[in-house]
Amino acid sequence: MKLKFTLLVLFIGLITQAQVIAHQPDDLVLCDDDDFAVFDLTQTFDQIIDGQDPFDLLIYFYETQQDADSNTNAIANDIAYMNISNPQTIYVRVEHATTSKYDTTNFELIVAPKPVIGSGPYSIELCDDLINGSTSTDEVSTFDLTGLNDDITLGNSTYSVFYYETLADQNNNNPINPDTAYQNITTPQTLYVSVFNEFGCRSTTLLTLLVLNNPSPKPQDPFEVCDDDNDGYAEFMLTDLDVNIIGGEAGVTIGYYETEARAVIGDPLDQLLSPYANIIPFTQVIYARAEYDPSAGGTGCYTIIEVVLSVNDTPIIGVITDYVLPDIGNDGIEEFSLFSKVPEILNGQTDMSISFYETHADAEIGITNALPDLYVNITNPQTIYVRLESDLNSCYSIGSFNLVVDTTASINDATFSDLTISPNPALDIIQIQSDNFSAETNVEVYNIQGQVVFSEVKNSATGNFTINVSDFASGMYFVQIQSEGKTVAKKLIKQ
Secondary structure, eight states: OHHHHHHHHHHHHHHHHHOOOOOOOOOEEEEOSSSOOEEOGGGGHHHHHTTSOGGGEEEEEESSHHHHHHTOSOOSOTTSEEOSSSSEEEEEEEEETTTOOEEEEEEEEEEEOOOOOOSOOEEEEEEOOOGGGOOTTSSOOEEOGGGGHHHHHTTOTTOEEEEESSHHHHHTTOOOSSTTSEEOSSSSEEEEEEEEOTTOOEEEEEEEEEEEOOOOOOOOOOEEEEESSSSSOOEEOGGGGHHHHHTTOTTEEEEEESSHHHHHHTOGGGOOOSSEEOSSSSEEEEEEEEEEOGGGTOOOOEEEEEEEEEEEEOOOOOOOOOEEEEOTTSSSOOEEEGGGGHHHHHTTOOSEEEEEESSHHHHHHOSSOOOOSEEEOSSSSEEEEEEEEESSSSOEEEEEEEEEEEGGGSOOSSTTTTOEEESSSBSSEEEEEOTTOOSEEEEEEEETTSOEEEEEEEEOTTSEEEEEOTTSOSEEEEEEEEETTEEEEEEEEEO
């Protein structure tokens, strides 16, 4: 009984060992554009055997099932077989090396077309941007490479597109990731592009990245204008800044916008027109967009700078009274101290410069022909023009007053030819003497500003009287005396 069982086990083992299974492999796919390619059929061995001992098996390939079953017309060159149709079925015979047991299977040879892509090569140009820590002058920008996918694939959405920094990366299929936000390394920079279809077939092309320069507008000092009514609002001719901002750079145009966001968008309808009236009093920031004008063939790249609009108060000239001096020389000509009008002109203002001119035109120019402090009139009366200019900015006002030599205060006869003032120069007490005084004499003393600093009726019956000038400031004065309907004026120097 034991012997029969042993023989049965041996018989079953021999049957098991002689059993052959031909597993169906995956189809072989090669990429070519003419439906024919050379296949290595032996690439299917591992899948066909699927764990069976390869030393016990013989594998043959055939063009028909009949040949596989009859073991005739096996394909001789199974490592370099060119298909005869597309697709083509290949039949496989797996045979046991000692028992001749066999099994068959099949798979397809498929010559798949390569993706049909655009002719290329392709390029993307971007203005030098500020994304991801970049600066506007570092020639580094962030590119969305996928923006060209439709152009490259000719709109075929079944294709997959990958981008690579190097040819080695392309061959190893190590693509750029993410390809929607890629910062270039150099400019120009060439990238390698692979396009795959559903069969895994690949077509390749090239993509060049180019970072374009931005304009280089010149920073500007505040754009200052003078406020006629000092309410903080004025008009600005913004176009006057164009030349300075452009700085001679070719192909650049300038547009002005109230906000930076509008300047970035660059809509011409949002541009500020000249003259522009500020909407924020005294100081307002606007934005100048310097752009390589695309309408003139430019790239459209732009740079935005701030422009500060500054409305400055205009100096206000105080009320200036006419400058009147007595006619000492009886000729309508006298020497005036123009600077004596400074307090009236300033009227308490500070940080101002004052200059005097013979004509309004000279005062407007304000550079040449300014008059000195001590000035001799050339007509009587004569208008003098004042330029009051701020030391903090260029704003100024023009005013005027008259120089008047009072001829009624001249010596109109020889009545007071003997009149004397002594001492002259004087420190404190002066004595005025003449044999032609009447009982009462009216005495007035004027400073060089034409202001009366002393006025009194003196008893002059004795022919002389005194005046205390010790409180007078040092300088020149005019003493005007009226007696018996006669008037005379004399200069007095106070030490």
